[in-house]
Amino acid sequence: MTFRRSLLAACLALSAALVPGLVMAQGTIRIGMTAADIPLTHGQPDQGFEGNRFTGIPIYDSLTQWDLSAADRASVVIPSLAERWEVDPADQTRWTFHLRRGVKFHDGSDFTADTVVWNVNKVLDREAPQYDARQVGLTATRMPTLRRAEKVDDYTVRLITSEPDSLLPINLTNLFMASPVHWAALRAQHPTAEATWNAFAAAPSGTGPFRVTRFVPRERLELARFDGYWSTKAKADRLVLLPIPDASARTAALLSGQVDWIEAPSPDALGQLRSRSMTITQNLQPHVWPWQPCFVAGSPLADVRIRRALNLAIDRDGLKQLLGGLMVAPVGTVAPGHPWWGNPSFQIRTDKAAAARLLAEAGYGPQRRLTIKVQISASGSGQMQPLPMNEFIQQDLKPLGIDIEFDVVDWNTLFGNWRQGCQAASARGAHATNVSFAAMDPFFAMVRFWDSKMAPPTSNNWGFFNDPRFDAMIREARTTFDPVARDAALARLHAAGVDEALFIWIAHDVSPRAMTPRIRGYVQPQSWFVDLRLPYIQ
Amino acid sequence: MILYLLRRALYAIPIALAVGFVCFMLVQIAPGDPINAIVPPDAPGDVVEQVRRDYGLDKPLPVQFGLWLLKVVQGDLGRSLATGRSVWSDLRTAIGNTLMLAVCASVLGFIVGCTLGGLAGTFRGTVLDRVATGIAVAGVSVPHYWLGMVMVVIFSVQLNWLPAMGAGPGGSSDWAWDWEHFQFLVLPTITLSVIPTGIVTRTVRGIVAEIMNQEFVTALRGKGLTRMRIFLHVVKNAAPNALAVIGLQLGYLMGGSILVETVFSWPGTGLLLNSAIFQRDLPVLQGTILVLAMFFVALNLIVDLIQAALDPRIKRA
Numbered sequence: 001m002t003f004r005r006s007l008l009a010a011c012l013a014l015s016a017a018l019v020p021g022l023v024m025a026q027g028t029i030r031i032g033m034t035a036a037d038i039p040l041t042h043g044q045p046d047q048g049f050e051g052n053r054f055t056g057i058p059i060y061d062s063l064t065q066w067d068l069s070a071a072d073r074a075s076v077v078i079p080s081l082a083e084r085w086e087v088d089p090a091d092q093t094r095w096t097f098h099l100r101r102g103v104k105f106h107d108g109s110d111f112t113a114d115t116v117v118w119n120v121n122k123v124l125d126r127e128a129p130q131y132d133a134r135q136v137g138l139t140a141t142r143m144p145t146l147r148r149a150e151k152v153d154d155y156t157v158r159l160i161t162s163e164p165d166s167l168l169p170i171n172l173t174n175l176f177m178a179s180p181v182h183w184a185a186l187r188a189q190h191p192t193a194e195a196t197w198n199a200f201a202a203a204p205s206g207t208g209p210f211r212v213t214r215f216v217p218r219e220r221l222e223l224a225r226f227d228g229y230w231s232t233k234a235k236a237d238r239l240v241l242l243p244i245p246d247a248s249a250r251t252a253a254l255l256s257g258q259v260d261w262i263e264a265p266s267p268d269a270l271g272q273l274r275s276r277s278m279t280i281t282q283n284l285q286p287h288v289w290p291w292q293p294c295f296v297a298g299s300p301l302a303d304v305r306i307r308r309a310l311n312l313a314i315d316r317d318g319l320k321q322l323l324g325g326l327m328v329a330p331v332g333t334v335a336p337g338h339p340w341w342g343n344p345s346f347q348i349r350t351d352k353a354a355a356a357r358l359l360a361e362a363g364y365g366p367q368r369r370l371t372i373k374v375q376i377s378a379s380g381s382g383q384m385q386p387l388p389m390n391e392f393i394q395q396d397l398k399p400l401g402i403d404i405e406f407d408v409v410d411w412n413t414l415f416g417n418w419r420q421g422c423q424a425a426s427a428r429g430a431h432a433t434n435v436s437f438a439a440m441d442p443f444f445a446m447v448r449f450w451d452s453k454m455a456p457p458t459s460n461n462w463g464f465f466n467d468p469r470f471d472a473m474i475r476e477a478r479t480t481f482d483p484v485a486r487d488a489a490l491a492r493l494h495a496a497g498v499d500e501a502l503f504i505w506i507a508h509d510v511s512p513r514a515m516t517p518r519i520r521g522y523v524q525p526q527s528w529f530v531d532l533r534l535p536y537i538q
Numbered sequence: 539m540i541l542y543l544l545r546r547a548l549y550a551i552p553i554a555l556a557v558g559f560v561c562f563m564l565v566q567i568a569p570g571d572p573i574n575a576i577v578p579p580d581a582p583g584d585v586v587e588q589v590r591r592d593y594g595l596d597k598p599l600p601v602q603f604g605l606w607l608l609k610v611v612q613g614d615l616g617r618s619l620a621t622g623r624s625v626w627s628d629l630r631t632a633i634g635n636t637l638m639l640a641v642c643a644s645v646l647g648f649i650v651g652c653t654l655g656g657l658a659g660t661f662r663g664t665v666l667d668r669v670a671t672g673i674a675v676a677g678v679s680v681p682h683y684w685l686g687m688v689m690v691v692i693f694s695v696q697l698n699w700l701p702a703m704g705a706g707p708g709g710s711s712d713w714a715w716d717w718e719h720f721q722f723l724v725l726p727t728i729t730l731s732v733i734p735t736g737i738v739t740r741t742v743r744g745i746v747a748e749i750m751n752q753e754f755v756t757a758l759r760g761k762g763l764t765r766m767r768i769f770l771h772v773v774k775n776a777a778p779n780a781l782a783v784i785g786l787q788l789g790y791l792m793g794g795s796i797l798v799e800t801v802f803s804w805p806g807t808g809l810l811l812n813s814a815i816f817q818r819d820l821p822v823l824q825g826t827i828l829v830l831a832m833f834f835v836a837l838n839l840i841v842d843l844i845q846a847a848l849d850p851r852i853k854r855a
Contacts (some may be wrong), residue, residue, distance in 0.1 A: 216710070
């Protein structure tokens with residue numbers, strides 16, 4: 001027995017020596033991203049939330065983080081580099097964050113309160129040496145009320161907001177902590193702060209579970225497990241991230257064994273992927289694919305009956321079939337069971353008879369047809385399959401007496417128009433716009449659309465929705481600091497939004513991924529993000 | 539010859555200015571806002587305006603163009619709005635990758651096109667001619683990105699013989715001329731060579747057919763030269779025109795391989811332009827187009843010089 005074991009061990013050792021690539025590949029996960037370039041690696045990624053997913057969370061940590069450990073419940077904010085926090089009851093614009101001790105950056109330096117102040121200043125203090133205009137656009141937008149940070153002691157920091165804002169801990173998931181020590185070392189070698197940040201991006205240092213080992217611009221980013229990580233360490237030895245923007249190329253790369261995991265496989269390829277034993281994963285994602293109505297006078301969607309009728313008229317099962325099952329039929333911006341659900345009385349479903357009754361009440365039907373113009377894009381990040389999906393809805397609504405006209409514009413243009421509103425010339429008379437969005441935090445899920453102060457050019461209240469009841473509910477949510485009570489206020493806001501049918505909710509994306517069956521331990525949470533510490537190659 | 543070279547180099551200056559200006563204006567009048575390369579679309583208006591000021595995108599267009607031009611004449615193509623990296627550093631790598639692909643495709647297209655065209659022109663009206671002409675027509679008619687996808691399905695996905703994408707197992711920076719790396723070049727090269735193959739085949743067939751009808755060929759036959767010796771005379775006479783065609787094709791391949799590079803995720807200028815277009819990354823767009831245009835001008839000049847060297851009848855003032 002001993003001899004046989006020794007022989008087996010010798011054979012394994014010999015195999016390992018002869019096939020080094022094979023041994024390396026056992027702990028290396030190669031991922032094909034949808035991005036056309038490596039998302040920025042200096043700590044504030046671009047390329048939307050795909051950037052946060054691959055070059056934010058794996059390399060860096062923030063004060064708070066999303067719980068990505070489970071697939072069967074809503075992802076909520078939990079402590080990260082901050083162990084706990086509280087707002088000053090006497091002055092609700094002052095927050096105290098108590099920091100985790102013993103956290104090290106990849107360069108070996110310590111994470112302290114100075115680090116937090118330095119990282120806040122990199123985007124908010126124009127006079128700070130490390131201020132970087134590029135990172136402002138990527139960060140300040142996601143924490144709109146944060147104004148400054150003050151050190152209390154080495155492991156306590158005070159954050160000041162412009163107004164009482166209970167959403168701050170959620171917003172702080174977007175501020176990643178880069179190493180000031182590493183930056184200062186690079187600054188000595190580079191003439192400007194901008195050049196230093198570029199050098200930092202090529203050789204980053206965060207506190208995350210992976211450290212960058214190789215960066216080839218536009219081609220690949222290689223990460224290795226950081227053994228000094230303060231929490232549960234990654235199971236995979238290495239990650240290789242490859243930008244493959246074309247869906248067919250991604251699928252071919254997976255099927256030919258060049259990568260182990262691809263983001264967003266094309267629905268057309270699912271059959272082929274399954275036939276080759278690839279694992280297709282999906283889960284409800286806080287992603288909304290809607291028609292956002294224009295509420296100004298003259299728009300037919302200013303009438304709540306028509307908005308409700310549209311929400312009842314769409315055959316979402318048919319749409320799901322069109323997408324190969326890669327969508328969830330929405331019943332609101334968030335799903336039942338989510339802390340902000342709120343149990344609205346209006347039930348979003350397919351009920352064409354009820355839709356016809358509502359349309360008739362509003363004075364429309366097959367005899368007096370209703371025309372609605374929607375501005376859409378032909379493609380775009382997060383837009384799923386905009387042309388076939390919209391054309392399906394167009395055909396679906398026709399028998400009810402609803403004629404849908406499309407104004408198809410470039411994705412970048414549609415995005416730009418989103419900030420200008422439905423009264424601007426850029427809307428070209430559209431009654432709705434079809435921009436999909438992330439609904440991770442309350443500001444991005446609801447506030448920016450339903451707060452009258454968020455009308456263009458301030459933010460994305462494209463339809464100029466203006467209702468004092470909603471303004472009051474938003475104010476209440478933002479000034480309620482007990483998390484449970486705040487979620488209850490947000491739930492009331494969400495329920496009211498569904499009851500007023502403030503969107504035509506059409507689909508939720510499910511963030512499909514395809515991967516080789518050799519990948520184990522993977523958990524797809526109800527989130528845009530993934531905990532890359534969990535998966536490994538068998 | 540030196541004067542000729544100088545004059546042609548001077549011609550390149552107004553061409554570069556015109557290309558730079560047209561490119562700048564086209565990008566400006568295209569729908570969308572370059573600020574979207576820097577800030578998310580859901581950014582509040584005040585942040586957008588602040589970033590616009592920080593990047594100088596609030597200045598009048600002539601001022602923006604002037605500032606860009608001033609840097610370009612100093613050899614600075616600026617920095618990418620999206621990544622902050624030097625445009626030239628990204629462009630240099632991309633040009634190297636595209637040049638490798640374009641040269642391989644051009645050489646393949648030239649060899650196959652000359653062979654097929656030579657045979658078709660020599661044996662006009664035969665089955666060989668019809669087959670070669672058919673291949674040429676197919677070559678210029680088949681959408682090459684479609685052909686690329688089909689080849690990936692066959693050779694990468696089904697047969698697993700060749701890689702489907704990328705520029706080497708460790709990326710283009712680790713490139714080496716061994717099979718482990720060269721296999722990544724095979725499918726994109728074949729895909730990209732299809733159009734030049736078709737064009738060269740048709741061109742060479744026409745030239746060879748025309749030369750074969752000329753009196754000097756009859757005279758060579760009358761002198762009793764072998765078919766091979768006659769063929770060599772034909773090749774020498776056909777070479778200048780064939781070279782001119784392939785030279786221009788190389789220029790087209792340098793700038794026109796966007797779709798093929800996207801299908802194969804080949805990190806060249808095509809993929810760089812593709813992402814710059816979608817991100818409205820003005821400095822990258824302008825820098826890439828300018829450099830490619832200059833490359834095209836230089837290539838034309840080189841082709842002219844080679845033509846003149848091969849055929850003394852081509853007089854240059």
